Amino acid sequence: MNSEVLAIKLLDLTEGRETPESWRSWWDEHEPELENLLSRGEFLKLKPCRHDFRWVPVLTSQKGAIAILEKSSTAFEASNLYQEQYLAELDAFCKEQERVQRKSKRNSRPTILSCFAVTPSSPRRWQRRWSHLTRSSLPPRRSRSQVKKACWTSRSRPRCESSSC
Numbered sequence: 179m180n181s182e183v184l185a186i187k188l189l190d191l192t193e194g195r196e197t198p199e200s201w202r203s204w205w206d207e208h209e210p211e212l213e214n215l216l217s218r219g220e221f222l223k224l225k226p227c228r229h230d231f232r233w234v235p236v237l238t239s240q241k242g243a244i245a246i247l248e249k250s251s252t253a254f255e256a257s258n259l260y261q262e263q264y265l266a267e268l269d270a271f272c273k274e275q276e277r278v279q280r281k282s283k284r285n286s287r288p289t290i291l292s293c294f295a296v297t298p299s300s301p302r303r304w305q306r307r308w309s310h311l312t313r314s315s316l317p318p319r320r321s322r323s324q325v326k327k328a329c330w331t332s333r334s335r336p337r338c339e340s341s342s343c
Contacts, residue, residue: 179211188243194257198236233264
């Protein structure tokens, strides 16, 4: 591939005559040649990214093509087609996401509301909910005299009677 063929293809891309599919197939076909022909920076600006949206790779490649054509002082007229298509695609995606969120909120509301309906709202109502069995299963309280000290300090530690300790 020579620079004239590349310039024609870049003009087609810049002026909006390429489709996402035709640009991707042309790129896949000529990628090794373009890597040798272009500088690394130009190559990466022109390389279409892998994206779930259809028009994003063409739009980013168009921006790289514009930079390359401006650098070589080639006359062109940039098209807004890819930007418009991308915005329309993004708008459709956002609307779909909003629809999915509304649907999931609608489906989750009854379960949340039913949880609040069953849950008591004050401590007294909680006490009324406890059964007799639950109240009687609590451990008995110990008085302070029954509680043994867990650790001894050096002054309060009992001393042995024998002198061997």
